[in-house]
Amino acid sequence: MQMASAVADALERQSTLLVEAPTGTGKTWAYLIPAALSGKRVVISTGTKTLQDQLYQKDLPLLAQSLPRRFTYSMMKGKGNYLCLYRFGQFLEQPTFPGLEVGSDFEQLHRWSMETATGDRAELSALPEGSPLWPEVSVKGEACLGSGCPDYDRCYITRMKQSAAASDLIVVNHHLFFADLALKDFSFGEVLPRYDAVIFDEAHLLEEVATQYFGVSISSYRVEDFLRDTEREVRFSQPQEKGYLDQCARILAKSNRFFQFFRRGEERYRLTRAFFSREAVTAGHDLLQSLDLLRQQIHAAQVKSNGFSHLAERIELFSADLQLFLTADASTPFVFWGESRRLGVFLHASPLDISALLRQKLFEQEIPIVLTSATLSSGMQSRGVLQYAPTATGAFDFVKERLGIEQADEAVLPSPFDYEKQALLYLPSHLPSPTSPPFVPAIAEEIVRILAASGGRAFLLFTSWKNLEEVYRLIAPRVPYLLLKQGDQPKHALIETFRSEVSSVLLGTTSFWQGVDVQGEALSCVIIDKLPFASPSDPLIAARIESLTDQGKDPFMTFQLPSAILSLRQGIGRLIRNREDRGLLAILDHRVTRKEYGRHFLASLPPSPRTDRLEAVQRFFSAGASAGASG
Structure with a gap:
């Protein structure tokens, strides 16, 4: 009710509102009801398709039957x-x-x-x-x-847009929202109809998604897709013209040569000036020239078709993007980086800081904007108190700075769960340093012992694929439970199997730290290998650290630490999902208790009992089993 009142107030006053609403507070109802009653056209943007489908298929149909005011709604996907x-x-x-x-x-x-x-x-x-x-x-x-x-x-896209244009509430996801915002920015049109307000759920993902859509990307796959489409159009509209296909073959050869200069291993890497050798730039200009020759052929074609003519527009768009990489200098406000995935090479130019862009394009547009998530603040200040800006707590300072929000009302709501009774936090102190070679074998042993106490029923969340694969290899012969590993099946299939096979164990990385909702006995234990600091070798992270250092700021305290706290809180949020849930949270990284900065992580964790003794973990699960048997 507190949150619903704050959302209604923000919609009425045309203000920005940040609300941290933990799982179980009913935040979807708290923004859907005021939005439906507001009389405004409201875009509701989610971070995941799972939540998007839930709102559209379950929550909104129920509200449409229940509220006294009639409203219409629709869903838009990419x-x-x-x-x-x-x-x-x-x-x-x-x-x-x-x-x-x-x-x-x-x-x-x-x-x-x-x-x-x-x-x-x-x-x-x-x-x-x-x-x-x-x-x-x-x-x-x-x-x-x-x-x-x-x-x-x-x-179907036309129908989707027509339905949205006639709706009061439009459910989208962040990717579509920022794709639309970027299109408006570059005058290429728009996807969403005009709207009066925006509500972002899972708002902790906004910076990552916005960075993607305000950047520029080219890839060998993009060229190959274009050439396949060209060959298909030629067969339909220019069946006698072999010259187009010959030119496509030349473009493919030029593309392969250009992208080969940028191929490295599977990790993401910074594109330094060394990548842009004279030979690489020459290869890029050769590719541009070959594309332009095809564009001229298309314009000179005697038989015109919309599909064929559109190919010329695609050449112009790709050529403009490629030029950005070939002419980049130190003054360009982008971070240039690359990645090699299987046979493809991807080159990216990402904005170093999107706060100014978002402030100009979104938060200064004088429309009400609500941002909510279970993890939006980077601390635990003033929990349970609804506060209106300006506040002195600083709970949202990090997200406001990253997103370019200057003024906002703020609310940090309490959890409805009794963590004192529902959860135990296990912080073993005997494990080696997470940066040392013995760490992974040691945590594998510890995981086997924890799973023996919990009877499986666990999420194992990892900060890297390398640790996941190595731990899986070490524990697979020793754990008598079904092991489910990310990548072996689609995510939704893994989750469904995990729910149905009560003693199973699921191993996942980044995408499993958030957006996964498994309630009940099936998920009774969450084990986290390391504190989720983003790798400083990641090109975007490295560039942001350099930029903050140049500004005289401490990048660890102002960026790396708060980012890791938000990520950790997302991971631990998988454990307790309702008032009946009971479980163990284990963090196998001793830095949380040994390092000075560990106190910031500890302050952000749920107020549950803590232990460093495995015997306490065994008693916790034995007590739960006894309670279940007596019940």
Whole structure:
């Protein structure tokens, strides 16, 4: 009720509101009800598709039946989630492509295409997540013909936009919201209809997503996608013209040569001036020249088609992006970095600091904006007190500085859970330093002992794939429970198996630290390998550290530490999800108790009993088993 009142007030006063609302406080109702009653068109943006689907499929239908005021609502997802009628029609005429196996996937897709009213891939649950078929028939951002498409009126994207334009509440995710904001920024049009207010749930993800969409990326895959689309269009609109295909082959060769200069290992790496040798820049200009020759051929074509002409526009967009990398200098406000994934090479130019951009494009637009999350503050100050800005607590200083928020009302709400009775915090002090070689074998031994006490039923959360794989290798022969490892199946399938197999153990990295909601006995233990400090070797992190140092600020205290605290709080939030849950939280990194900065982590943890003794862990689970038996 406190939060709902604050949200209603922000919507009425056109102000910005930050609310930290722990799991169990009912925050979705606390913003949905005021939004539905406000009479405004409100965009509700989530960090995950899981929450987006929950709002649209469960919460809003129930509210629509319950509230005295009628309201309409709709959901918008990114283009890649929808079937493209134009591309699907082409695929039906030429359903075989080199290296593409369709088989039963195609049969399922074909049946579904004749039944679906939305074209949303989420309806097609039987299609494997990694099926190579979907990219061939779904809407592609650059490839979308927009109003020039012959299927525009029937298009699922068109219908989605029309539905949103007629709705009071529009449920989107952060990726779509910032894609739209970036499009407005570069005058390429817009995705969302005009809105009167924005509510961001899972707002702790905003900086990461906004950084992605206000940057520029090129890749060898992007060139290959363009060439496949070009070859397909040539076959349909210019079937006699072999010259286009010959030029596509030359472009592919030039692209392979250019991107080869930037290939490294699988880790992300900074693109220093050394990468941009004379040979690399020359190869880039050769690629530009080859693309321009194809553009000239397209403009000179005697047979015109919207699809064919749109290819020339894509060449211009890619060429402008490529030029940014070829002409970059020290004054460019971007961090240039790269990554190699399998056969692809990706080059990125990310803004070093998005706070000024977000302040200008979003927070100075004089519309009410609500930001909420279970973890939005980087401390535990004044918990349980609803406060209005200006405040003296500093609880939201970190997120406000990172996002460019100058003035906001603030609320830090208490958890409804009794952590004194529901949870135990285990901080073993005997383990080696997390930076030493014996650390991983030692935590593997400790995990085996903890799982023996808990009877499985655990999330093992890791800060790196390397630690996850090594611990899995060490414990797999010794743990008598079903082990589920991230990457072996789609995330949703792993979660469902974990729920149903009560004694199972799930090992995950970054994406499993948040957005996972497993209630009840199945999740009775969360084990975290290390404090989740972002790697200082990551190119974006390294650049931000350098920038803060140049400004005379302490990058550890002002950036690295608060970021890690927010990440840790997300991870531990997986454990207690309702008033009946009971479980153990184990952090296997002794820096939390030995380092001076550890007190900041400890202050951010739930107020549960703490121990460094395994015997206390065993008694905790024995007591729980006894209580369950007597119950």
